[in-house]
Amino acid sequence: MPRPRCPPEENVLRAIYTAHWDARKNRLSSSLFKGSGISVSRLAILGMIELFAIFHEELDSPPRNRFVVGGGEINIGRLQEIGRNYEPRPTELTVEEDPTERNPAHAEIPEDISKGLALVLIKALTLHRDPLAIEHNIPL
Amino acid sequence: MRSRGRVPARENDPFGRHRQEVDLLNLQRQAPAHEQAGLGQGATESATVSKLVQETVARASPTAMQASAVAAVAAANMVQGLMPLNPMHVSMAAATHAAAVAAFGIIERLRRAERLSHSPAKTSRPGFPRPVIGALSENSKRIIGEHGVQRFEEFKRYHDGWDYGRGRALSPRSVAAFESFLRRVPELAAVEPSLFLTAEGNLQLGWEDEQGRVVEVDFLPNRIDYFIESSQEEGSSRLDALPQLIERIRPTIR
Numbered sequence A: 001m002p003r004p005r006c007p008p009e010e011n012v013l014r015a016i017y018t019a020h021w022d023a024r025k026n027r028l029s030s031s032l033f034k035g036s037g038i039s040v041s042r043l044a045i046l047g048m049i050e051l052f053a054i055f056h057e058e059l060d061s062p063p064r065n066r067f068v069v070g071g072g073e074i075n076i077g078r079l080q081e082i083g084r085n086y087e088p089r090p091t092e093l094t095v096e097e098d099p100t101e102r103n104p105a106h107a108e109i110p111e112d113i114s115k116g117l118a119l120v121l122i123k124a125l126t127l128h129r130d131p132l133a134i135e136h137n138i139p140l
Numbered sequence B: 001m002r003s004r005g006r007v008p009a010r011e012n013d014p015f016g017r018h019r020q021e022v023d024l025l026n027l028q029r030q031a032p033a034h035e036q037a038g039l040g041q042g043a044t045e046s047a048t049v050s051k052l053v054q055e056t057v058a059r060a061s062p063t064a065m066q067a068s069a070v071a072a073v074a075a076a077n078m079v080q081g082l083m084p085l086n087p088m089h090v091s092m093a094a095a096t097h098a099a100a101v102a103a104f105g106i107i108e109r110l111r112r113a114e115r116l117s118h119s120p121a122k123t124s125r126p127g128f129p130r131p132v133i134g135a136l137s138e139n140s141k142r143i144i145g146e147h148g149v150q151r152f153e154e155f156k157r158y159h160d161g162w163d164y165g166r167g168r169a170l171s172p173r174s175v176a177a178f179e180s181f182l183r184r185v186p187e188l189a190a191v192e193p194s195l196f197l198t199a200e201g202n203l204q205l206g207w208e209d210e211q212g213r214v215v216e217v218d219f220l221p222n223r224i225d226y227f228i229e230s231s232q233e234e235g236s237s238r239l240d241a242l243p244q245l246i247e248r249i250r251p252t253i254r
Helices: A048-059 A076-084 A115-123 B016-036 B047-060 B062-079 B087-115 B138-155 B172-184 B186-191 B239-252
Strands: A011-017 A038-042 A068-075 A106-109 A126-129 B194-197 B203-208 B214-219 B223-228 B233-238
Touching: A011 A048, A011 A076, A048 A068, A068 A076, A076 A115, A115 B223, B138 B172, B138 B186, B138 B194, B138 B203, B172 B186, B172 B203, B172 B214, B172 B239, B186 B203, B214 B239, B223 B239, B233 B239
Parallel strands: none
Antiparallel strands: A011 A038, A011 A068, A038 A106, A068 A126, B194 B203, B203 B214, B214 B223, B223 B233
């Protein structure tokens, strides 16, 4: 059964890991969005603090690793517009609801995103520090 | 006298034994693509998944399963020199391949379903430990710097299943490709490249050219993917074509 699509008015948050983010050199990797089945979380369902609590609970590797260091926010309509206008290969992007037991706000971008398009999406992100971190990892 | 390629009749489960042969053949066929797709370390799936896949394929396409079984016997006999190559058996082998491809899709769907549980117990396979990834060479350390080395050490701690089940642990073969690349481009140190870990468990280097445009190079076990923003060039290169790739990338290094 097809999963319901999230409306373009909504904003989503993509968890940013140390794997994607070189804080010292201020660089983000295309792997943040490259590929298919990219996980995002709907800010219409849960707030930033709740989401980061879930990210740390679910996505950080125990016992002391802190891999999630921030989040990138983007409006779904804006994301779709960027995909459609990406000249080398226009891509129709969607965000599908995919709630999990622990994260009811979980959603996925099912389409295959190229490196080039991923980098354009990254430039459109509003970056957020981890509100639960003692030290802020993303220098904004 | 031994029968040459005939499938002996079975009373209860006519394809039972051959299913096991097909299972082995399919796993062997799957190995390179399986690893390339980043679906697991090596060709080995757990016995449970393998059994489930075989049962599901048999349910979904009994004809393909039957053809696979006959092809498996034919292939085994051909390997042993007991019978010549026969076009009919080749077409059956193609059916075997189709079954393998179907099995692949099922494995992927199972993996996606597995994500929902986020259970570390389901993503770790203690029976098949990964090879230990050692320290980087002095050349690589010099190019990525102390900060890059720290990141490399951190990437070793990422387990299979990171990023909601999508991410894979660092691949030792990616590290080997990375080392091989850096041996040929010592001047890359000048751009102070950033080291990243991709969802497929591969190392990636990223930097900017003189105009501030992004260049990215991903080190896969059997090839190198690259992106040059200034020319919007996105492609792949086999490892044996490294010199040509390096010539393409060199102008982006200030």
